[in-house]
Amino acid sequence: MSSIPDRFTGVTVLTKANIYFDGGVISHTVLFADASKKTLGIIRPGTYHFGTDAAERMEIVAGSCRVTLDGTNTEQTYGTGTHFDVAAKSGFTIAVDGGACEYICSFLA
Numbered sequence: 001m002s003s004i005p006d007r008f009t010g011v012t013v014l015t016k017a018n019i020y021f022d023g024g025v026i027s028h029t030v031l032f033a034d035a036s037k038k039t040l041g042i043i044r045p046g047t048y049h050f051g052t053d054a055a056e057r058m059e060i061v062a063g064s065c066r067v068t069l070d071g072t073n074t075e076q077t078y079g080t081g082t083h084f085d086v087a088a089k090s091g092f093t094i095a096v097d098g099g100a101c102e103y104i105c106s107f108l109a
Contacts, residue, residue, distance in 0.1 A: 020048065056106065060078050068092065070092060
């Protein structure tokens with residue numbers, strides 16, 4: 001059984017979407033009582049590059065993706081129930097071949 005949550009309770013969700021790459025990636029920000037935040041999103045088929053300010057954990061809720069972390073040449077596939085971490089002040093390229101990839105992005109301290 002995956003440790004990825006299927007719901008969050010007692011949170012505030014910002015209604016304005018975060019839209020990237022002409023709608024190829026769309027997310028909503030979730031704010032928690034402890035001042036932490038996450039984004040919940042969908043990645044449509046395509047290849048996208050993101051930079052990071054803070055360290056992030058990307059948990060795959062549904063679908064699959066291929067990821068190459070900045071500074072590496074290794075592409076790794078992640079499916080439902082898996083995750084990958086990205087260092088602060090870094091980035092990653094993410095590719096979705098078909099369908100949609102749903103994710104939770106946690107901003108790590």
